[in-house]
Amino acid sequence: MTKLSDAVALRAFALFILLGLVSVVCLWTLNPVQSQAQTAFALLLSVDLVVFAMASYVYRVSKWKEGVSRLPLLGGCIILLILLIVGLTL
């Protein structure tokens, strides 16, 4: 797997932060009394956690000058997509 350049990694970092903020906003719109909202809450919270892990990975690996690998980012993005689709359609 090839490595991402610093500029692309920085864009990915910004995108993850944005996605995390969107997910947090969605969390506050849920009605906690509904039982279905508990599932959505868990899914959106897990989106936040995955986003944080990926943003932290980009920051850490860029700092170590080891090059951000595409594989974890690609895997994380697929997981995020699934979580977001399921979480927002509930």
Add this chain to the structure above:
Amino acid sequence: MSESERSGQATGLVERLVGWFDSRLGLSHELLRPVPRYSINPFYWLGALAVVAFVIQGITGSIMLLYYVPTPATAYASTLSIFQSVNYGQFLETIHLYTAYAMIMLAFMHMMRGYFVSVHKKPREIMWITGMLMGFVTLGFGFTGYLLPWSVVSYSATNVGTSMISVLPPPVASFINFLVKGTGGDSGELLRFFDLHVVVLPAVLLVLLGVKMYMLEAHGVSEPTTGVTPDLQTRRGRTIPFFPDVSFYLLELAALFGAAMLLVSVLFPLNLPPAYSPAAASQYVAQPDWYFLWVYQILKISAFEKAGLSWALSFTALIFVILVLLPFIDRGETKRISKRPIYVTLGFVFAAEVIVLAIWGHLTPGQVIPNSQAILVLGGTALMVSLISLTAYGVLRGKRQESTQMPKVSSPSQPRASSAHTASVWVSGMFVVVLGVGTLSIGSSINSLVLMTTFGSTDTQMAVLAFSLVVLAVSVAGACFLLYRLDLGRGRIKRRVRAFEVGWKE
């Protein structure tokens, strides 16, 4: 402004932000020592993940504490009201339970990893003992927390444990009775379990955690079993400051762990079993939770019934004592897995027996196990795992001897030899894993066959048997393939296969 300038500015902003916190909180001062690069690996931080699970339980437990009332008359009703009336109540209960399970599992994995890579050896003996005590406290959390919902499942399972106290020697029995039963009766017992779960055990665990962290600071992260090789000294051996680098790495692991727990709670939401009543309990087969099933299965062997129960408890206690005192038993200098065949094999046997006993206990609730069956399954598992482990050691030793007999290569080709060696180690590791899975499937097949012949065949047993046989077939195929791969350096199998193919074509 060019793209590189913009990226430089943004990175500078993050650095400045980190620097601001650092200057205010003094985080980069040597409070936590830098760690070597090779320790940036999840297996080095299994204990830290167990602590993360403990923190999540602390948060969810504190919220539940606002609603829970620890008396026999109200415990179940208040737990049910958390489920039904509290915002995200079911989610809280589910997360609390699954992180408890994860904490126990991570503690077990942390212990087994430590055993295999010899972290218990000099100078980390006291660290190992502290870790073992933390493991016991973790099991104590499981035992005491299980009773609190006061459901028929939790009450019956806890009763199995507390009923064994009378078998213990009188001074020990009276002390444990004082600890867990208090003034006596259901209300006294529930209150003691609640106090232990919410106050005593967390306090003890925090003290032990402090001691362990202090010793981690004193000794640092354990070195790889191969020692610090030139490769580790250069690229992977450089040290990394704890803040912000390692802290961010740990937060990443914690976030991924939290996300996994959330997903598990979504996929398998907890449903509260019926409330405890003597009538409901009489129709329920008492069975402890999964982490005590292996001990319970030992106690169910017919040789240990009634008068033999004290022997079974002594035997189980002996296993725990051996684990605690391991640093003073396994005192060899070497940490290399390849040089410790006996201890590594014993470790595999222990792990396999615990897994087999737990699965077996789950499949045979409330049944007394005949001695012959116990000998067949436990002895068979021990024998097979030992044979597989020692065979793998034999193959590896042959491979090593061969590599030492090979002529020394010149320096330009050294990286190639190193990568071949790494590949060989990976293939060997895969070989051991495949054989381990194969052994478990053999144990499962034997268990299914024994159950089918004893109690008649059911669809579930047939499915388990079929699945075990499929796994066994895949493992055998995988082992053959890996043996072929391992032999590539020597070439005997390859030559024979090639000769066979030539003969077949002709």
